[in-house]
Amino acid sequence: MxxxxxxxxxxxxxxxxxxxxxxxxxxxxxxxxxxxxxxxxxxxxxxxxxxxxxxxxxxxxxxxxxxxxxxxxxxxxxxxxxxxxxxxxxxxxxxxxxxxxxxxxxxxxxxxxxxxxxxxxxxxxxxxxxxxxxxxxxxxxxxxxxxxxxxxxxxxxxxxxxxxxxxxxxxxxxxxxxxxxxxxxxxxxxxxxxxxxxxxxxxxxRNTAGEVLMSGTRICDARFSKCCGGAVEEFQYCWEDVKHPYLVKLRDDKTGAVLPDLTKEVEAEKWIRTSPDAYCNTTDKRILSQVLNNYDQETTNFYRWKVSYTQNELSELIKKRSGVDYGEIVDLLPIERGTSGRLVKMKIVGTKRTLTIGKELEIRRTLSASHLYSSAFVVERENIINQIPRRFNLIGAGWGHGVGLCQIGAAVMGEQGFLYDQILLHYYVGASINKLY
Known part of the structure; x- marks a missing residue:
């Protein structure tokens, strides 16, 4: 070739x-x-x-x-x-x-x-x-x-x-x-x-010229994101319903600890509200500067983060971003989560309209003027008057879709002495590295 x-x-x-x-x-x-x-x-x-x-x-x-x-x-x-x-x-x-x-x-x-x-x-x-x-x-x-x-x-x-x-x-x-x-x-x-x-x-x-990840006879769809938040997501929860054998549920650490079942709400909330050890759980500016360009470094909290909206801010934002007038927002309900705790489906309950939306990027686009860091979040409702919250807090984990290689986690692995093939086969489970040309 x-x-x-x-x-x-x-x-x-x-x-x-x-x-x-x-x-x-x-x-x-x-x-x-x-x-x-x-x-x-x-x-x-x-x-x-x-x-x-x-x-x-x-x-x-x-x-x-x-x-x-x-x-x-x-x-x-x-x-x-x-x-x-x-x-x-x-x-x-x-x-x-x-x-x-x-x-x-x-x-x-x-x-x-x-x-x-x-x-x-x-x-x-x-x-x-x-x-x-x-x-x-x-x-x-x-x-x-x-x-x-x-x-x-x-x-x-x-x-x-x-x-x-x-x-x-x-x-x-x-x-x-x-x-x-x-x-x-x-x-x-x-x-x-x-x-x-x-x-x-x-x-x-040049040293890897022509090298690709393979799964059987097919080139791997090798997705990557900035920070998985400690848990790698599976492909089908972000894109079409195809399960790739090399993009699987994975805890991003070297301890061998089992990843909790983050598709369950109680486990997802516990995971997101804590800060478990992971390769990407780092604040080392020297390591982060390897992955993050100048404008990315404008984002400082990404392993765990919090975004707050008043009722007016959230209802206007959702109306502007989705084109749907929900009225006042009563609740944001988790309907389905992926294996990293990222929301795949979320129900927006409003005084005028209720609708379930997904997948993860559509949720992120709807709840932010740009893109929410990730869809791995839990919702806090505050100051509820006549069943209408006056403030919403989104408590979240990670930056990006979380599928495949975690760039910050991989940077930490590189600093810890892992070779490139070890880094790759950590994130793309069961894949092989082949030279095509």
């Missing part, structure tokens, strides 16, 4: 301003410098002419780059902001949803060097970087394989179910039909060569 190529959706705007730094070929012309493309009547308008798509290819792949202006990063998260970003490889512009999409085409290994530098600090331990290179490569190739299978069988991928009393959605990457992956947290953070790489990152990628 030869090294594959990957297409990455970077930005989606009515107008895209970019700078070609080096010589690029497009429609038989050699170009460089400042460029502007805009959307009009279903076409790309560039240099006074209209096009269905445009491809700018570098003449010197190792040195040429292009810069996109005002790329939005952290979309819908609390750190959302715009920045200019530089990329190697080719730039493709297409029309999509009455906007222009800027797509970067490059080799998988070059993509991974950027992803590792974007997902975490390039100063992380070599073993952590190597582990992350393998999971990022595995996840990417598994998604491409999965999407190809959906396209080949012409099957419809359904990511929601809805009845009068229940609305269940999950968010995966199958809504990307014109490129393989996006550049934001929805897929994997990819910020080109904007984030400075280091020799360690490049060495970690």
């Amino acid at each position: 030869n090294e594959p190529k990957v297409s990455v959706g970077i930005m989606f705007e009515p107008q895209i301003d970019f700078v070609l730094q080096g010589n690029y070929l497009c429609n038989g012309m050699t170009l460089s410098g400042i460029q502007t493309a805009g959307y009009s009547d279903g076409k790309i308008v560039w240099n006074g002419s209209s096009y269905d798509e445009l491809l700018f290819e570098p003449t010197e792949c190792s040195s040429d780059s292009f810069e996109l202006q005002d790329v939005t990063i952290g979309i819908n998260f609390h750190w959302e902001r715009k920045e200019n970003q530089r990329f190697r490889g080719a730039l493709k512009l297409i029309v999509e949803n009455e906007k222009l999409s800027a797509i970067n085409l490059l080799s998988v290994e070059d993509y991974l060097i950027s992803v590792i530098s974007s997902e975490m600090s390039a100063t992380a331990s070599v073993e952590l970087l190597k582990a992350h290179a393998v999971i990022s490569r595995s996840w990417l190739l598994a998604q491409i394989q999965k999407n190809n299978e959906i396209a080949d069988t012409k099957s419809e991928y359904i990511a929601f179910s809805q009845t009068e009393d229940e609305c269940i959605k999950w968010y995966d990457r199958e809504d990307h039909v014109n490129f393989n992956v996006c550049a934001d947290d929805h897929c994997q953070r990819y910020q080109g060569i904007t984030r400075a790489s280091t020799p360690n990152v490049e060495m970690a990628v």
Whole structure:
């Protein structure tokens, strides 16, 4: 197998301003410098002419780059902001949803060097970087394989179910039909060569070139999140109802202690309200800085956390985020939890409407102006007047969906001397590491 190529959706705007730094070929012309493309009547308008798509290819792949202006990063998260970003490889512009999409085409290994530098600090331990290179490569190739299978069988991928009393959605990457992956947290953070790489990152990628996690004959869908909160979640509680044998219930420590049955409410509440030992239960700023970029470090409490809302704040927030007017919020009731204690289904009881929602990301999106840290939380109701609480406290655990590798836990394991294969096989139970190319 030869090294594959990957297409990455970077930005989606009515107008895209970019700078070609080096010589690029497009429609038989050699170009460089400042460029502007805009959307009009279903076409790309560039240099006074209209096009269905445009491809700018570098003449010197190792040195040429292009810069996109005002790329939005952290979309819908609390750190959302715009920045200019530089990329190697080719730039493709297409029309999509009455906007222009800027797509970067490059080799998988070059993509991974950027992803590792974007997902975490390039100063992380070599073993952590190597582990992350393998999971990022595995996840990417598994998604491409999965999407190809959906396209080949012409099957419809359904990511929601809805009845009068229940609305269940999950968010995966199958809504990307014109490129393989996006550049934001929805897929994997990819910020080109904007984030400075280091020799360690490049060495970690090159030394594991072509290596992927396998389960039988299939590449593992190697999910990862920031902090599992001490308990790793199973795939089917966050996405479609498929149970992967390598993404299983797991206590994130080395003691061998049995994880309580956190699908039971009494055990989940006990777990969330305490702070059990775990690899990711750390406040060591030196270790955290290996995983968390500057804007991630704006989040300080994530192993255990608390968010409070007044009745007015919560009812207005839920109405704005969901588009449903529940009236005043009477209660937030746990209906189903996963094996990490994360809520899979939650019932919102209001004076005007009652509805059960899920899965975990839909719950997090509904209860925060950006994204709640995780759906592993219990609810405290305070100052109840005429059965209506005037304040809600959410007491929670972890940061992210908690499936697969826990980045902070893996960073601690790397510091404790675990090798990258040991880290990987701790989180992906029963998997193997194979070299594809």
